[in-house]
Amino acid sequence: MNKKPQLSRWLPLLWLILALTGLSLTLPSVAGAADVSATTLAERIRPVDAGGVRPELFAPEAQAGERIAMPAPRLKREDYPSIGVSSRSVVWVIAQMHLFFAAFVLAVPLFVLVIEWIGVRTGDPRYDDMARECMKISMTAYSITAIFGGTLAFALFLLYPQFMGYLFHVFDRQVLVYAFLFFAESAFLYIYYYSWQALRHGNRKWVHLTLGLMLNTVGTTLLLIANAWVTFMMAPSGVDASGVVTGSIWEIMKGPLWNPINLHRFIANVAFGGAVIGAYAAYKFLSSRDPKLRAHYDWMGYTANFIAILSFLPLPFAGYWLMAEIYAYSQQMGITAMGGILAWLFIVQAVLIGTILLAGNYYLWSGMSRTPGARRYYWLIKYIALVLVGSFLVWVTPHTLILSADEMKTLGGNSHKLLGPLGIMPAKNIAVNLMLIFTFLSFQLFRRSDKEVTVSWAGFGNALMVSIYVVAVVNVVFAGVYYGYFTNTVYKVGSSVIQVVSTLTVIVAGVVIDSLMFRGARKLPTTWGQVSNRAQYALFALPVAFTWLMALMGYVRSSVRTHWHVYTVMKDNSPDNYIPTIGHAGNMMTIVTVLFLLFVLFIFWVASLADKKQPKPAFLDGGAA
Amino acid sequence: MKKRFRQGGGVLLRVLLFSLLLTLVFTLTANLLPQVEGEAPVDREIDLAALTLDGFVALGETIFKGKGTCTLCHNDMGRAPDILAIDMVETAKEHLADPRYRGQATTVTEYLHESLVDPSVYVVRGYGKKGSNDTISPMPAVDKAPIQLNEVEMNAVIAFMEAKDGHEVSVPLPDSLPDDAPEPAGGEPAATATPVAAQSPEEALGKHGCTACHAIAGSEATLGPDLRSVGARLDAPAIRQSIVDPDAAIAEGYDAGLMPADIADKMTVSELEMIVDYLLRQRGGQ
Numbered sequence: 001m002n003k004k005p006q007l008s009r010w011l012p013l014l015w016l017i018l019a020l021t022g023l024s025l026t027l028p029s030v031a032g033a034a035d036v037s038a039t040t041l042a043e044r045i046r047p048v049d050a051g052g053v054r055p056e057l058f059a060p061e062a063q064a065g066e067r068i069a070m071p072a073p074r075l076k077r078e079d080y081p082s083i084g085v086s087s088r089s090v091v092w093v094i095a096q097m098h099l100f101f102a103a104f105v106l107a108v109p110l111f112v113l114v115i116e117w118i119g120v121r122t123g124d125p126r127y128d129d130m131a132r133e134c135m136k137i138s139m140t141a142y143s144i145t146a147i148f149g150g151t152l153a154f155a156l157f158l159l160y161p162q163f164m165g166y167l168f169h170v171f172d173r174q175v176l177v178y179a180f181l182f183f184a185e186s187a188f189l190y191i192y193y194y195s196w197q198a199l200r201h202g203n204r205k206w207v208h209l210t211l212g213l214m215l216n217t218v219g220t221t222l223l224l225i226a227n228a229w230v231t232f233m234m235a236p237s238g239v240d241a242s243g244v245v246t247g248s249i250w251e252i253m254k255g256p257l258w259n260p261i262n263l264h265r266f267i268a269n270v271a272f273g274g275a276v277i278g279a280y281a282a283y284k285f286l287s288s289r290d291p292k293l294r295a296h297y298d299w300m301g302y303t304a305n306f307i308a309i310l311s312f313l314p315l316p317f318a319g320y321w322l323m324a325e326i327y328a329y330s331q332q333m334g335i336t337a338m339g340g341i342l343a344w345l346f347i348v349q350a351v352l353i354g355t356i357l358l359a360g361n362y363y364l365w366s367g368m369s370r371t372p373g374a375r376r377y378y379w380l381i382k383y384i385a386l387v388l389v390g391s392f393l394v395w396v397t398p399h400t401l402i403l404s405a406d407e408m409k410t411l412g413g414n415s416h417k418l419l420g421p422l423g424i425m426p427a428k429n430i431a432v433n434l435m436l437i438f439t440f441l442s443f444q445l446f447r448r449s450d451k452e453v454t455v456s457w458a459g460f461g462n463a464l465m466v467s468i469y470v471v472a473v474v475n476v477v478f479a480g481v482y483y484g485y486f487t488n489t490v491y492k493v494g495s496s497v498i499q500v501v502s503t504l505t506v507i508v509a510g511v512v513i514d515s516l517m518f519r520g521a522r523k524l525p526t527t528w529g530q531v532s533n534r535a536q537y538a539l540f541a542l543p544v545a546f547t548w549l550m551a552l553m554g555y556v557r558s559s560v561r562t563h564w565h566v567y568t569v570m571k572d573n574s575p576d577n578y579i580p581t582i583g584h585a586g587n588m589m590t591i592v593t594v595l596f597l598l599f600v601l602f603i604f605w606v607a608s609l610a611d612k613k614q615p616k617p618a619f620l621d622g623g624a625a
Numbered sequence: 626m627k628k629r630f631r632q633g634g635g636v637l638l639r640v641l642l643f644s645l646l647l648t649l650v651f652t653l654t655a656n657l658l659p660q661v662e663g664e665a666p667v668d669r670e671i672d673l674a675a676l677t678l679d680g681f682v683a684l685g686e687t688i689f690k691g692k693g694t695c696t697l698c699h700n701d702m703g704r705a706p707d708i709l710a711i712d713m714v715e716t717a718k719e720h721l722a723d724p725r726y727r728g729q730a731t732t733v734t735e736y737l738h739e740s741l742v743d744p745s746v747y748v749v750r751g752y753g754k755k756g757s758n759d760t761i762s763p764m765p766a767v768d769k770a771p772i773q774l775n776e777v778e779m780n781a782v783i784a785f786m787e788a789k790d791g792h793e794v795s796v797p798l799p800d801s802l803p804d805d806a807p808e809p810a811g812g813e814p815a816a817t818a819t820p821v822a823a824q825s826p827e828e829a830l831g832k833h834g835c836t837a838c839h840a841i842a843g844s845e846a847t848l849g850p851d852l853r854s855v856g857a858r859l860d861a862p863a864i865r866q867s868i869v870d871p872d873a874a875i876a877e878g879y880d881a882g883l884m885p886a887d888i889a890d891k892m893t894v895s896e897l898e899m900i901v902d903y904l905l906r907q908r909g910g911q
Contacts, residue, residue, distance in 0.1 A: 241770065286636045328755075331763035332771070335697050335704065341663040351654050355647070537643055544644045548651045563665035568770035572665070579663030586655025590648050597644050601637060 070169050072243025072570035073162040080160070080574045087159040088576035089588065094152045096551055096592040097599075100272075101145035102226075103265070103550070106219045107273025108138040109192070111307050113212040120205055128200070130300050134277050135193045136610065140603045142189060160574075163565050167229065170239065174249050178225045181218050188215035220266070227261050228253035234561055235329045236569050243569040256329045260322035261557075267315050272550060274307030275543040276600060282539035283604050295529035301539050302367060302528075308542055309360045309443065313436055313507065317500055319553075326560070333567070337560045344582050345556055350395040350428070352549040357435050358388060359541035364446040366535030373524035374449035380441075387438045391431035397422040425496075426484020433476045433499045437506050441469065444510050451521040461517040468509045475502040547596050551589035666692035671777060673799060678784070679893035681798055685785025688778050693767060695782070705764065706749050713737065713786040720747045725759075734795045737783045741767045741774070791898040826903030829896040833888055841907065849884065850876040854909030865901050868892075 073079075080087065112131045119127030156164050168175060192211045199208035237255040238247030245252070281301035288294050327334035336342060365381050368374035455461070479498040561567045563577040571577075580588075671684070689695045689708075698705035706716075717733040717740075720726055728746030730736040739746055744762035753759030767774045767782075774782070780796040787794050823829035827842045836844035841852040855864065866873050871884035889897060 283636065283640060286640070327763075330765065330771075331704075332694060332697060332765055339702065339704070340697055341661055344658045344661075345655075347658060348651065348655050352651060537640075540640055540643055541647055544647045545651075548648065559663075562663065562771070564771060577665040581660040581662050582658050583656040583660050586652050589655070590652040593648055594645065597641070597648075601641065605637075 068169075069244045070166070072166050072239075072566060074571065075162055075573050077573050077575065079162060081158065082575075083159070086576055087574065091152070091155050091159060092588055093592055093595070094148060094155050096554065097595060098145065098148035098152045099554065100547060100550065100592070100596045101141050101148060101599075102223075103269040103272050104276055105138050105142045105145050105189075106223055107269035108134055108141075108277065109189070109212060109215050109219060110270055111274065112138075113209065113216055115303070116212060117209060120209070126296070126299070130296075130303065132193075132196050133300070135196070137277065137280055137603055137607050139189070139193055140606050142186075144599060144603070146186075160565075163570065166243065166566075166570060167232075170232065170243075170245055170252060171229065172249065174225065174228075174253070178222065181222050181225070185215065185218045185222060188218055223265060223269070224258075224262055225253075227265060228255075228258055230557075231255045231257040231261050233566050234326075234333075234557070236566050239569060241569070243566065257322070257325055260318070260325045264315070264318040264322050267311050267318055268550065271308050271311035271315060272543070272546050274304045274309075274311060275539075275546045278304035278308055278539040279543045279600070280304075280604050280607070282536035283601075284608070286533060286536050287608075291529055295527075298370075298529045298531055301536065305360065305363055305539060305542070308546075309364075309439070312356065312360070313440065314504075316432060316436065317504070320496065320500065330567075333560050336562060337556055341579055342556050342559055344398075345552060345585070347396055347398055348582070348586065349549065349552060350392070352545050352552065353432075354392040354395060354435075355545040356542060356549070357439050358392070359538040359545065361385075361388060361439055361442045363535055363538035363542075364442045366532055366538070368446055368449050369532070370528065370530050371450040371524050371526045373452065374445075377445040377449060380445065384438045384442055388435055391435045391438075394422050394431040395428050395435075397427070424484070426480045429484070429496050429499055430477055430480035433480075433503045434473065436503050437469070437472060437476070440507050440510060444514065447514065448518070450524045450526045451518050452524060453517055453521050455517055455519070455521075458517060461513055465510065465513050468506055472502040472506045475499070543600070544593065544597065547593045548589055551592050555585055555589065666694075668692070671799075676798055678794055678798060679895060681781050682784045682788040682794065682893070682895065684778075685781035685783070686789075688774065688782050689785055692778070693772060693774060693782060698764070705752055708786065709789070712790040712792075714790060714792045720749075723747065732795075733787075734783060737786060738779060741779050741782065788895055788898075791895075791902060823896055823899070826899045829892070829900050830903070833892060833896070833900075835900070838884070841904075850879060852904060853907050855907050856905045857908040859904075861901055861905050864904050865897070868897065868900065 083090070112134045115127050115131040115134070119125065119131065188211060192208070192215050195208060195211065199205060199211075232252060232255055235255045235257045236243075236252075238245060238249075238252030240246050278301050281297045281304055285294055285297035285301060288297065323334065323338065326337065338346070361384065368377065453461075476499045479496075479502075483498075559579050561572075562579065563572050564570065565572045669684075669687075676684075695708065699708040701707050701710065714733050717736045721730065721733075721736055726747045728736065728739045728743065730739045730746075736747075743766060744764035745760065748757075748759045748762045750759050752762070754761040754763045765772060767779065768776075777799045780799065783796050784794045787796075823832050830836050830842045835852075836842055836846060838846050838849035839852045840846055859867070863874075869889040871886060871888070872881045875881050892900070
């Protein structure tokens, strides 16, 4: 039956084409699209006030007078409603909670669909069961997302009414598209989940997969729309210097930072979703004594960690692109983030990413105990650990310190003579790239541990792989040291490209070589469930660090606007228009992280309730009672 | 059943405790770092009736380091030329004579103004936007958002750039505020209480009481070291340091603590530079 061509198999592709066509038709046509290509990149990304894209070329609606020429409101302090507590703090907590859950519920269906599809391809029902279980957790999270979303909208209209009025004016009917898509998302989500068992086999399974694709298409579109609001606030386009709309909705959405944010958030969401699912599996693993269940949740935890770490590895590169675009848009904004008051936050970021990588690696090393084949690689672990810890320490070394006169005299300046050079970006670029390369090495060893290679060219393959590692490490260190310390600033930035390419080469080459070399490899026995309880805590460390990291980076992204609601267009004159201290911001991040954790544990508990069935009490059967 | 509940509850508590402890580590890290607040720029009211040239220069310095956000890039980190460390008047003359200059200015003042509102007319080599071959400056026009300096504020910055290296201030004092001047936002007036600066080094030395202790400018006082040949002994930075921080180095035979430590605080920028320049020329026998 499977060999026969089936129309239903093409349904997902058909839907994707229809969805994309539909989306492009719903958006207003981009007048003068050819003109856009005629302008240079520099012109398109130039700040709106600096004579960038000429509105008359792209704004047929504005010229036709269909929209009111409404400039951004110029607010005074007394224009902001006061409720007795900091408006920013209220919005901060609610928005962050909404974003955490939104990231989770948008990410889970993405990899669930892939897992479900793998289940169809392999015919292994475990994949299907695991995919459904992931969706079960997502269902409760979806309701919480909606609750926080509604509360956020209410809080924003209550506390920042003029700002919201302006944003609604700018985005106009696009807001209605968002609302419609939200309903569509709900519909697809419920149908996808509740039809799982009804559409489990044969042609029906392809219908179910199509539903999953629809769900993800709508979900990703929602993400892109919401991102446009955020990037408009950071780097407005489609409006003039006073905030009057001059472009079409497409020009307003497609600011210089939209695509970098889209990519960064998309990848980060998947990593975050994987980490939370990993924590669920760890929780179930620790709560269970049944070897079968432990084996299942061990496997589920491994898969979730795989998703989280694999998505996490390219994230620094997406972040690099985003920062490069921010610098290209406004050097001032870039320096505020990386070299100004917010720069210290990157020390905390280093601690968080270090935690994620150390926890991820530790979990992989612990997981190698599931198979005796892993013993071959045990000797390498201590060296990997050494590189990771050393790189981590370099990453957290600050460059300049705020010191008293006496301390500065003792130190001989505001940075240490020996440790100071480790505080600048070239050293950190070396550290982060080495951490990524060696994390991939852990991952590669883990993947190889339950296989024995059978191809004749195994020796050559291994030698090739080792040489790629050596060349990449030498490249990363040399480029960082030479260009970072012995050339000027322009080359310093350029050197990071060489480093990124080296790291990516290792990852791509590793995947390609292993997939060819281990084709038809002899499988060694693996005992799922045979992993230490301690390893499960690494799966909890990941979502905790991820959550805090998301809060941190979201805060940095938002704070680079400094005292502007919409950068260069609408000033923030509220009592909270300053950048708080790192300590205050850190405390806020902890509050939202702890709140999120409590909600997540609640979700785990609710999800486990669904599996429980109360045995019929004896007295109902006419027993002793 | 009870055992199972205890087991599940125990895991929940252990997980919660572990997560909270980890969160605590991150919180502590954030709280151990330097705690600095980034305040939004406060527009200051300028009282034109009380504005002196030194007040104008001081206003320029405040804008340069504050609202103008100039020091974000113009510092010793190599992102942009370190304006505080270079003589901008001399530098402006060099740039005006450079064939790469594409502006309309003919004087230093015009050049400095032009470089604020249209920074790309001359881009210092190595500081241009990536890929522009040093033809496009990454510096924003300071009269536009997000910086939005008005004409008076830009002139104050120019005055500061000229005065900081001892040059004559060429921009005139404003006689009226531009239409787009920011409305007072409750900030303290910046340029109203500045004392009138001395017009000559001799006047400055007398005004700040230097001649009461030192033999200089006609004085024969002996309480402090004789300064009539100080230019032969010390260079400009050392003289400047001995005024700004009198006890940093004590001349032989004299006690520390005699000279007021805050004397430099009471001087205007031009007075300090005037005195340093005057003392540097004192090489004995004059």
